[in-house]
Amino acid sequence: MFYRENGQFKASYRADSQIFPVTQDRLGVLFMLVIALVAIPLLADEYLLRAIFIPFVILSLAALGVNILVGYCGQISLGSGAFMAVGAYAAYNAYVRIDGMPLIVALLLGGFFATLVGMFFGIPSLRVKGLYLAVATLAAQFFCDWAFLRVSWFTNNSSSGSVAVSDLSLMGWSIASPASKYLFCMGFLIAFGLMAKNLVRGAVGREWMAIRDMDVAASVIGIRPMYAKLSAFAVSSFIVGVAGGLWGFVHLGSWEPAAFSVDRSFQLLFMVIIGGMGSIMGSFFGAAFIVVLPIFLNQFLPAVGSLVGIEISTAGIAHAEIMLFGVLIIWFLIVEPHGLARLWSLGKQKMRLWPFPH
Amino acid sequence: MKVRIVFLAGVLATFGAGAFAQAKEQFFPVLTGRTGPVAPNATPWANGHNDYMKLVNARGGINGVKTLVEECETAYATDRGVECYERLKGKHGGATVFQPLSTGITFALTEKVPADKIPMITSGYGRSDSADGGVFKWNFPLIGHYWVAGDTVLQHIGKQAGGMEKLKGKKIGVGYHDSPFGKELLPILQERAAQYGFTLQLLPIAAPGVEQKATWLQVRRDQPDYVILQTWGVMTPTAIKEAQAVGYPREKMFGTWWSGAEPDLKDIGQGAKGYSAVMMQHGAEPQSAVVKEILDKVHAKGQGTGPKDEVGSVLYMRGVLGALLATEGVRAAQERFGKGKVMTGEQARWGYENLNLTQAKLDALGFKGVMRPVSTNCVDHMGSAWARVHQWDGSKFVWASDWLQADEQVIRPLVKTSADKYAAEKKLTRRTPADCQS
Numbered sequence: 001m002f003y004r005e006n007g008q009f010k011a012s013y014r015a016d017s018q019i020f021p022v023t024q025d026r027l028g029v030l031f032m033l034v035i036a037l038v039a040i041p042l043l044a045d046e047y048l049l050r051a052i053f054i055p056f057v058i059l060s061l062a063a064l065g066v067n068i069l070v071g072y073c074g075q076i077s078l079g080s081g082a083f084m085a086v087g088a089y090a091a092y093n094a095y096v097r098i099d100g101m102p103l104i105v106a107l108l109l110g111g112f113f114a115t116l117v118g119m120f121f122g123i124p125s126l127r128v129k130g131l132y133l134a135v136a137t138l139a140a141q142f143f144c145d146w147a148f149l150r151v152s153w154f155t156n157n158s159s160s161g162s163v164a165v166s167d168l169s170l171m172g173w174s175i176a177s178p179a180s181k182y183l184f185c186m187g188f189l190i191a192f193g194l195m196a197k198n199l200v201r202g203a204v205g206r207e208w209m210a211i212r213d214m215d216v217a218a219s220v221i222g223i224r225p226m227y228a229k230l231s232a233f234a235v236s237s238f239i240v241g242v243a244g245g246l247w248g249f250v251h252l253g254s255w256e257p258a259a260f261s262v263d264r265s266f267q268l269l270f271m272v273i274i275g276g277m278g279s280i281m282g283s284f285f286g287a288a289f290i291v292v293l294p295i296f297l298n299q300f301l302p303a304v305g306s307l308v309g310i311e312i313s314t315a316g317i318a319h320a321e322i323m324l325f326g327v328l329i330i331w332f333l334i335v336e337p338h339g340l341a342r343l344w345s346l347g348k349q350k351m352r353l354w355p356f357p358h
Numbered sequence: 359m360k361v362r363i364v365f366l367a368g369v370l371a372t373f374g375a376g377a378f379a380q381a382k383e384q385f386f387p388v389l390t391g392r393t394g395p396v397a398p399n400a401t402p403w404a405n406g407h408n409d410y411m412k413l414v415n416a417r418g419g420i421n422g423v424k425t426l427v428e429e430c431e432t433a434y435a436t437d438r439g440v441e442c443y444e445r446l447k448g449k450h451g452g453a454t455v456f457q458p459l460s461t462g463i464t465f466a467l468t469e470k471v472p473a474d475k476i477p478m479i480t481s482g483y484g485r486s487d488s489a490d491g492g493v494f495k496w497n498f499p500l501i502g503h504y505w506v507a508g509d510t511v512l513q514h515i516g517k518q519a520g521g522m523e524k525l526k527g528k529k530i531g532v533g534y535h536d537s538p539f540g541k542e543l544l545p546i547l548q549e550r551a552a553q554y555g556f557t558l559q560l561l562p563i564a565a566p567g568v569e570q571k572a573t574w575l576q577v578r579r580d581q582p583d584y585v586i587l588q589t590w591g592v593m594t595p596t597a598i599k600e601a602q603a604v605g606y607p608r609e610k611m612f613g614t615w616w617s618g619a620e621p622d623l624k625d626i627g628q629g630a631k632g633y634s635a636v637m638m639q640h641g642a643e644p645q646s647a648v649v650k651e652i653l654d655k656v657h658a659k660g661q662g663t664g665p666k667d668e669v670g671s672v673l674y675m676r677g678v679l680g681a682l683l684a685t686e687g688v689r690a691a692q693e694r695f696g697k698g699k700v701m702t703g704e705q706a707r708w709g710y711e712n713l714n715l716t717q718a719k720l721d722a723l724g725f726k727g728v729m730r731p732v733s734t735n736c737v738d739h740m741g742s743a744w745a746r747v748h749q750w751d752g753s754k755f756v757w758a759s760d761w762l763q764a765d766e767q768v769i770r771p772l773v774k775t776s777a778d779k780y781a782a783e784k785k786l787t788r789r790t791p792a793d794c795q796s
């Protein structure tokens with residue numbers, strides 16, 4: 001009743017090809033942007049911003065990057081953590097070694113180097129597919145772990161191997177308060193989100209999806225697999241690299257290679273699978289599920305326990321959190337194998353028909 | 359997106375319900391590692407810390423101010439540690455001091471505590487260069503850091519060899535946790551190696567360290583004269599078992615103070631006989647007065663945090679010492695800012711910087727024979743650099759050395775160089791003498 005595109009006629013190609021052709025979608029996105037850019041920075045307290053929203057925004061960005069590669073182009077990658085690490089360390093080196101390096105340029109340089117490394121490790125994708133490619137990209141993970149632990153040049157010869165940055169600022173705007181950090185990350189997320197949305201519905205995105213669905217057929221109709229696959233690796237690693245830079249610079253402030261271990265790669269892959277492969281929206285759902293849910297359970301369980309008069313020990317909560325989280329993953333994959341984004345589009349479909357189900 | 363908002367509303371609700379202010383209570387947050395690869399070692403630490411806090415309350419608090427603890431589980435993961443820090447720092451009127459019990463979390467929090475004005479005690483771990491209070495205003499590696507551990511363990515090895523100069527030409531293997539925690543030990547060993555002419559064989563062990571076959575085959579092949587272990591959690595017992603498997607004598611293996619406690623050795627029992635570890639002042643102290651008092655006033659009333667039989671064990675005692683330093687700093691701050699008042703983090707920081715625990719005070723608190731006097735100032739945030747070595751006799755630890763003091767002549771320049779490098783990277787200036795008075 002409220003959500004239906006009937007009667008919204010487009011009079012020009014331009015209007016027809018806009019990102020959100022349906023008025024309700026446009027309003028919805030606008031509403032969410034207002035919430036994200038105005039309401040949250042004003043209303044959320046420091047804890048919510050620092051511990052929930054900032055990691056959520058940064059990992060959504062990373063999941064978006066991984067989704068382009070895994071969800072849209074169908075190239076399974078277990079090297080996302082490594083590309084984040086390359087982004088973070090390259091940005092760090094640019095930032096400390098070059099005097100007066102602007103923050104944004106440093107982060108984008110991190111993304112650029114992540115692109116190079118991502119394309120290099122994407123080369124095997126031209127010959128191997130599926131699980132074999134996953135194993136090949138795992139090599140990127142182990143190589144980067146090794147490089148950042150052993151090559152002391154990357155960490156500016158820090159004796160402990162841990163690096164740190166502080167006093168971030170952008171053209172005189174100091175990025176120190178939680179709200180400014182959040183807005184800074186949000187800026188990247190919006191910019192890359194729009195870019196990704198446009199890419200996937202343009203020619204490049206269609207090539208990626210053609211390769212994903214059947215690469216032989218795609219090359220028969222004139223899509224160059226090498227160009228399509230490597231461009232997916234490039235775009236994906238760039239976004240993941242910038243997310244890695246943000247994770248180190250803005251969220252942690254000080255990090256070691258363990259922050260981008262193989263666990264992070266798996267986490268990002270799970271975000272994409274649970275959120276929904278081949279869906280921009282799914283990246284956000286997946287990140288929320290993986291980042292926010294454990295923390296939520298961790299605080300929700302003792303609250304529930306105290307309601308019924310049980311005091312759960314710290315270790316008990318941690319164990320319960322892991323178990324419940326595992327159960328929820330399995331439950332969501334059983335009821336909705338296409339990811340949370342599918343639930344979202346089902347919901348939209350229901351809204352179209354509402355209040356008459358048929 | 360609606361799902362997300364519902365989630366957030368839920369988070370808000372639980373958070374709001376949990377936060378309530380209480381008067382006259384000094385809040386000490388505890389970051390625990392009760393699960394994960396370090397659980398066997400980090401659990402007694404947290405239990406000891408909390409039991410001592412309960413004992414302080416049973417004794418009447420800090421000049422009447424009761425202590426309050428709340429735990430948050432990090433499982434030794436840095437990102438969860440940062441989340442816990444953000445969760446706890448503002449609760450119950452504001453955190454007094456953080457003790458992260460993880461070097462990775464310490465590094466991350468070092469960047470955050472100056473802005474939040476909360477001090478951080480990292481007794482025996484964290485950044486060694488943070489002993490320089492001129493650069494690290496909010497960090498307190500009280501009574502020891504890794505470089506003290508490294509220097510004292512080398513002194514002990516030197517004594518075994520018959521003098522430090524006898525180490526010339528020898529080869530010392532270093533098995534270390536391949537993370538900032540492990541690597542922090544290396545600068546002092548490298549410094550000493552250059553000075554005395556021995557070589558180091560670096561043996562990095564990837565966390566969590568349950569697979570070390572390759573490392574120990576390397577040890578068997580190269581037969582270093584001694585092996586130093588800088589390991590934590592399940593990594594330590596695995597290393598000792600592997601050493602046993604390749605026949606490397608445990609008498610030639612020396613742990614630092616995170617690699618020589620009961621959970622590491624008791625399951626190996628006789629197999630670990632002869633293994634020794636340098637201890638940050640205290641060892642296992644079941645006979646000490648403070649342990650008897652904890653058993654009497656906390657455990658006897660059924661308020662003990664953990665099992666009774668771990669009371670007085672090595673890592674339990676380290677937790678007790680952590681809580682002692684945290685509360686005594688507050689007591690020192692109360693001397694200046696008002697007795698019987700709740701101290702803010704900023705005021706407590708002054709207390710940690712002007713700590714003066716004399717032997718008489720320590721004896722009165724029940725720490726006779728457990729630890730030595732500590733006195734800090736604006737420049738020196740460590741306050742004491744003493745250690746002892748204990749050895750596993752198959753079922754318990756026995757002291758194997760007299761008191762050893764780390765050589766300040768060597769450590770001080772190392773600390774200063776490293777702190778200056780940090781300051782230069784961060785574009786910080788050293789604190790002025792005027793700042794020290796504040």
